[in-house]
Amino acid sequence: MEQQPILTVNKLNIDVSTPHGVTQVVRDVSFKIEAGKVFGFVGESGSGKTMTCMSLLNLLPGEAKVVKGSIKFRNKDILNCSAKDMRKARGSEIAMIMQNPMTAFNPVRTIGRHFIETLKTHLPITKQQARTMAIAYLEKADLPNPENLLKQYPFQLSGGMLQRVMIAITMSLNPSILIADEPTTALDATNQLQILQQLNWLRKEYDTGILLVSHDLGVIAQLADEVAVMYGGYIVEKAPVFKLFNRPMHPYTRVLLESRLGLTRRKIKSVQRVSVSSPNLINKENTCPFFERCEDADHTCVNDNLELKECEKDHLVRCVKSG
Amino acid sequence: MGLLELKSIKKTYFLGSSVWGKRKIVEAVKNVSLTLEEGVCLGLVGESGSGKSTLGKILLGLEKPDQGEVWFQGRNLYNLKAKELKELRRNLQVVFQDCYSAVNPRLTVGEIIAEPLRNYERLTSAQEKKKVQEFLEIVGLCLEDIHKYPHHFSGGQLQRINIARAIALKPKLIILDEAVSALDVLVQVQILNLLAQLKEEFQLSYLFISHDLQAVNYIADRLAVMYKGEVVERLDDMEQLERLEHPVSKKLLSSVLPPYPSGERLGIINNMTKISL
Numbered sequence: 171m172e173q174q175p176i177l178t179v180n181k182l183n184i185d186v187s188t189p190h191g192v193t194q195v196v197r198d199v200s201f202k203i204e205a206g207k208v209f210g211f212v213g214e215s216g217s218g219k220t221m222t223c224m225s226l227l228n229l230l231p232g233e234a235k236v237v238k239g240s241i242k243f244r245n246k247d248i249l250n251c252s253a254k255d256m257r258k259a260r261g262s263e264i265a266m267i268m269q270n271p272m273t274a275f276n277p278v279r280t281i282g283r284h285f286i287e288t289l290k291t292h293l294p295i296t297k298q299q300a301r302t303m304a305i306a307y308l309e310k311a312d313l314p315n316p317e318n319l320l321k322q323y324p325f326q327l328s329g330g331m332l333q334r335v336m337i338a339i340t341m342s343l344n345p346s347i348l349i350a351d352e353p354t355t356a357l358d359a360t361n362q363l364q365i366l367q368q369l370n371w372l373r374k375e376y377d378t379g380i381l382l383v384s385h386d387l388g389v390i391a392q393l394a395d396e397v398a399v400m401y402g403g404y405i406v407e408k409a410p411v412f413k414l415f416n417r418p419m420h421p422y423t424r425v426l427l428e429s430r431l432g433l434t435r436r437k438i439k440s441v442q443r444v445s446v447s448s449p450n451l452i453n454k455e456n457t458c459p460f461f462e463r464c465e466d467a468d469h470t471c472v473n474d475n476l477e478l479k480e481c482e483k484d485h486l487v488r489c490v491k492s493g
Numbered sequence: 494m495g496l497l498e499l500k501s502i503k504k505t506y507f508l509g510s511s512v513w514g515k516r517k518i519v520e521a522v523k524n525v526s527l528t529l530e531e532g533v534c535l536g537l538v539g540e541s542g543s544g545k546s547t548l549g550k551i552l553l554g555l556e557k558p559d560q561g562e563v564w565f566q567g568r569n570l571y572n573l574k575a576k577e578l579k580e581l582r583r584n585l586q587v588v589f590q591d592c593y594s595a596v597n598p599r600l601t602v603g604e605i606i607a608e609p610l611r612n613y614e615r616l617t618s619a620q621e622k623k624k625v626q627e628f629l630e631i632v633g634l635c636l637e638d639i640h641k642y643p644h645h646f647s648g649g650q651l652q653r654i655n656i657a658r659a660i661a662l663k664p665k666l667i668i669l670d671e672a673v674s675a676l677d678v679l680v681q682v683q684i685l686n687l688l689a690q691l692k693e694e695f696q697l698s699y700l701f702i703s704h705d706l707q708a709v710n711y712i713a714d715r716l717a718v719m720y721k722g723e724v725v726e727r728l729d730d731m732e733q734l735e736r737l738e739h740p741v742s743k744k745l746l747s748s749v750l751p752p753y754p755s756g757e758r759l760g761i762i763n764n765m766t767k768i769s770l
Contacts, residue, residue, distance in 0.1 A: 429679045
C-alpha cells in the first residue's frame with residue numbers, strides 16, 4: 171500500500187539577491203517525506219541544503235526568496251500560510267534541530283525555562299504540568315538526573331548533552347516532521363552515535379518523518395531510507411540508500427563515495443581529478459552544475475535538457491551521460 | 494634523540510577568581526611524555542577536552558607548561574634567549590582548524606604568505622613575489638590569487654593558503670590542529686593528500702591533532718590516544734589499529750561509522766553498548 175507523504179516539495183526554486191547579482195541557490199528540488207521514514211540530503215557546503223530546510227519552515231532570510239515551486243505539508247500550503255498559522259505549526263508539527271547546539275539555546279536561561287516555555291506555547295497546560303512533562307521526556311531521552319538538568323544553564327552541559335536535550339524538547343511536542351540540519355557535525359564521533367540512535371528511536375516510536383541533512387556519508391548510510399545528493403543547488407541524484415551506495419550513477423556521487431576515508435589505509439587518488447574551485451552559481455547558463463569539475467565532461471554536457479531522469483525504478487539522475 | 498621530545502609536561506588552568514569563592518582547577522595536561530622522530534607523522538587523537546590542543550600550544554611556545562620540558566632539535570624551548578628562540582621557531586609552524594580566523598582579513602594572499610618570509614629572510618620584492626607564487630602553485634592555487642583577500646576563498650582554498658604560509662620557511666615540524674575537521678569530505682581528502690605529498694617533498698614531520706580517527710588513520714604513521722590530559726595508549730604501526738586495547742581507544746574505534754549501509758545497519762546502532770556520559 172502506498173503511504174501518503176506528510177511533506178511534499180515540488181520543483182522548489184530559491185534565489186538569493188547579493189550585491190553581485192542574483193544567485194540561484196536552489197533549483198528544481200522535489201522530494202517527499204513519509205511518516206517514519208528518513209530522507210537524507212548530502213552535499214558540500216553551499217549546495218543549497220540548508221536553504222531548502224529553511225524554506226520548509228518559511229524561515230528564509232530576507233535576501234532569499236522562493237521564486238517557483240510549492241511546499242505542501244499535509245494539505246497546507248506552507249509558502250502561502252499566514253504568519254500565525256506558521257507559528258503554530260513550527261515546533262508542534264514541523265520541528266528543527268540545528269547544527270550547533272551551543273548557539274541554539276539562550277545562554278542566560280536554564281534548560282528548564284527553555285523546555286517549559288516551548289511546552290506552554292503549544293499546549294494548554296500549567297507550569298507545573300509542563301515541568302512534569304519535561305522531566306518525563308528528558309528521562310525518555312536517556313538523560314541522567316533530569317530534575318537537576320532543568321536547573322542547569324546551557325554552558326554547563328557538553329555539546330552532545332545539549333543536542334540530546336534539544337531532541338527531548340522536540341520529541342515532547344510529537345511533531346510529524348523533524349528537520350535535522352547537520353545534527354552531529356559539531357559533535358565528537360562518540361556523541362554522534364548516541365544522537366543517531368536517538369533519532370532512529372524517535373522515528374520508530376513516534377513515526378516521525380525525518381529530513382536528515384549531512385555532508386557525512388557515514389551518517390546518511392546509517393540512518394537514511396532514501397537519499398538525495400545535492401550539487402550546486404540541484405538534486406543530481408536521488409535513490410533508495412542501498413541503490414545509491416551500490417550503484418552510484420552521477421559522477422559527483424561517485425567521487426563523493428570514493429572519498430570516504432574509513433579505517434583502511436588505502437590512498438584515495440580520484441579526488442585529485444576534481445578541481446579546487448566550487449561552482450559559480452551566478453548567471454548560470456544551461457550547463458550541468460558539475461561541468462567544470464567533472465572528469466567525464468565534454469560538449470554534450472552543455473545542454474538545455476537538464477532533467478532529473480529515472481534510469482531505474484526509483485533511481486533518478488541528472489546527468490546527460492547516464493540513463 | 495627525536496626531533497621533538499616532551500618530558501613530563503603538566504599544565505593546569507584555574508577558572509574563576511579566588512576572591513569571589515572557589516576556584517575550579519582544570520588539569521588540562523598531566524604528565525605527558527612524547528617523542529617525535531624526524532619525517533614521521535604522529536596522530537594525536539582524543540575526544541574534545543582531552544588536552545590535545547593544549548599540548549599543541551605548549552610545544553609551539555604559546556602556553557608555558559607548569560612542569561616539564563619541551564626539547565626541539567636538541568634545545569630546550571623554554572630555556573632560550575629570545576634571539577635563539579626566534580631562530581628555532583622558524584622550524585616550527587602551525588595550521589589551525591578555523592582557517593578564517595587564522596588569517597588577517599585585511600591582507601592579500603600575497604602578503605599573508607610573505608609574512609613569515611619577511612620575518613626571517615631579507616628578500617627583494619621581486620624575489621618575494623616569485624617565492625610566494627611558487628608556494629601558491631605548490632598548494633594548488635592560481636597565480637592570480639595573489640592579489641585576492643581571504644573572503645574571496647572557500648574554506649578549503651583558505652586552508653591551502655594557511656598551509657602555504659606554514660611551509661614558506663621550509664620548517665621541520667608542522668602542528669596540524671584539527672586542520673581538516675571543518676572541511677567538506679571531498680576537500681578533506683584533497684587537503685590530506687596535499688599534506689602527504691608536501692611531507693615527502695620537504696621532508697616535514699607532522700603532529701596531526703584530531704578527534705577524527707579516520708583522518709588520522711589516513712595520514713599518520715604513529716598514533717597516541719589522549720584522555721583527560723594523559724596519553725593512554727600508543728601505537729607505532731598503524732596497521733595494528735584494530736588491536737588498540739585501552740577502553741578509550743576502543744570507544745573511539747567503535748564510533749567510526751561503517752562507510753556502507755549494511756543489512757543490519759540500524760541493528761549496529763541499536764545494539765551499541767550505551768556509552769556513559
